[in-house]
Amino acid sequence: MPNHRKRRPRVGLTDMPEVVMKNILEKSNFQSILKLRKVSRDFRNFIDDEKPEFHLEIIGIHMTSEQIKIFLKGLSENEAPHIEYQKHEKGCQIVCSRRTKSKTYLLENEDFVEVFCRELEQIMSHQKNSVLLSFSLTAPNIPDEFKRILKAKPIPIKTQIFAMTTKTHSQVMDVLPHMNPKYLKELCFYSSANSPHKKWIFDGIVESDQWKTAKTLEAVQFFVDVPLKNFHHFSAGNYFVNAVTAEELFELKEVSGWVLSRNKKKHNFQNYLNSNKLKRVFIGYLDEEPLKEQELHVLFGKPYFPNPRRKVDRGRWYFRVAETDSAIHFVLYFAKTLQLSLVNLSEVPSNAELR
Numbered sequence: 017m018p019n020h021r022k023r024r025p026r027v028g029l030t031d032m033p034e035v036v037m038k039n040i041l042e043k044s045n046f047q048s049i050l051k052l053r054k055v056s057r058d059f060r061n062f063i064d065d066e067k068p069e070f071h072l073e074i075i076g077i078h079m080t081s082e083q084i085k086i087f088l089k090g091l092s093e094n095e096a097p098h099i100e101y102q103k104h105e106k107g108c109q110i111v112c113s114r115r116t117k118s119k120t121y122l123l124e125n126e127d128f129v130e131v132f133c134r135e136l137e138q139i140m141s142h143q144k145n146s147v148l149l150s151f152s153l154t155a156p157n158i159p160d161e162f163k164r165i166l167k168a169k170p171i172p173i174k175t176q177i178f179a180m181t182t183k184t185h186s187q188v189m190d191v192l193p194h195m196n197p198k199y200l201k202e203l204c205f206y207s208s209a210n211s212p213h214k215k216w217i218f219d220g221i222v223e224s225d226q227w228k229t230a231k232t233l234e235a236v237q238f239f240v241d242v243p244l245k246n247f248h249h250f251s252a253g254n255y256f257v258n259a260v261t262a263e264e265l266f267e268l269k270e271v272s273g274w275v276l277s278r279n280k281k282k283h284n285f286q287n288y289l290n291s292n293k294l295k296r297v298f299i300g301y302l303d304e305e306p307l308k309e310q311e312l313h314v315l316f317g318k319p320y321f322p323n324p325r326r327k328v329d330r331g332r333w334y335f336r337v338a339e340t341d342s343a344i345h346f347v348l349y350f351a352k353t354l355q356l357s358l359v360n361l362s363e364v365p366s367n368a369e370l371r
Contacts, residue, residue, distance in 0.1 A: 097112055155182055
């Protein structure tokens with residue numbers, strides 16, 4: 017006897033209620049969302065309209081005149097893809113790599129910079145609420161199309177760390193203002209020229225909100241010629257300046273609010289303790305002539321040497337942090353570098369003077 021029961025029609029993803037579709041996308045990582053986008057035109061349109069959050073953790077971009085590489089990592093992913101947009105005689109060649117696997121595509125009559133910027137714009141439109149751990153950019157020169165993407169973005173990029181490697185200081189201000197200062201904790205600047213004697217103009221950078229709100233700074237492979245007072249708010253750092261004076265170093269110690277001033281009046285340091293706790297700061301300088309050792313001894317007192325017969329540095333000083341069990345450790349090295357760090361009182365040598 018023939019079976020007259022009707023077959024139920026197949027139900028696809030796009031036939032599900034909208035609330036179910038949204039729930040699926042909310043629980044998917046960015047790579048799964050990109051794969052779902054290829055399922056059908058309807059699904060692609062739904063994803064493009066809803067723009068589900070990608071929850072990216074790291075975005076790294078490396079640009080040259082011949083190719084652009086981007087590294088993307090989500091919060092819940094152990095491995096992340098590398099995508100290369102290469103200049104090709106027929107257009108733009110795209111190479112997607114993951115560990116030992118890779119796929120290559122060719123987009124004819126397409127410019128590789130424009131293709132990259134289009135896809136980056138699409139990616140960033142899905143990074144609306146979550147905050148990146150790191151956004152890094154290596155680019156000797158910033159393409160105009162990339163600048164346009166940054167300017168067109170309605171919300172500045174939310175990231176805790178912004179790192180940039182480029183040829184000159186002027187390139188920095190093409191990108192830095194587009195980082196959201198509210199979330200920014202660390203700034204890293206590197207010179208692609210790798211010339212420690214090259215001067216970068218930081219006048220505009222030190223006036224930016226991004227500079228003023230960050231707590232950690234790394235600026236190496238070049239030097240800056242701005243007053244040391246512009247670096248007072250960094251609790252951790254590694255940077256090079258043209259020169260420092262004994263007065264500037266004394267002000268750096270005092271203005272932090274950690275120690276008692278010379279007239280024994282307390283600074284308002286408790287708020288500083290809570291918001292900007294000193295960790296470790298390294299400062300390199302090119303010209304040692306302005307740093308007069310006699311002036312330093314007048315302001316800081318007699319230095320301590322672990323082994324007076326074999327001096328490994330120009331002197332060390334310890335300054336008590338009022339109402340805590342900590343002290344500031346200041347070391348002046350021979351190699352035109354100095355260090356400020358916070359140590360426990362138990363780490364202060366018994367024969368060192370604690371000021």
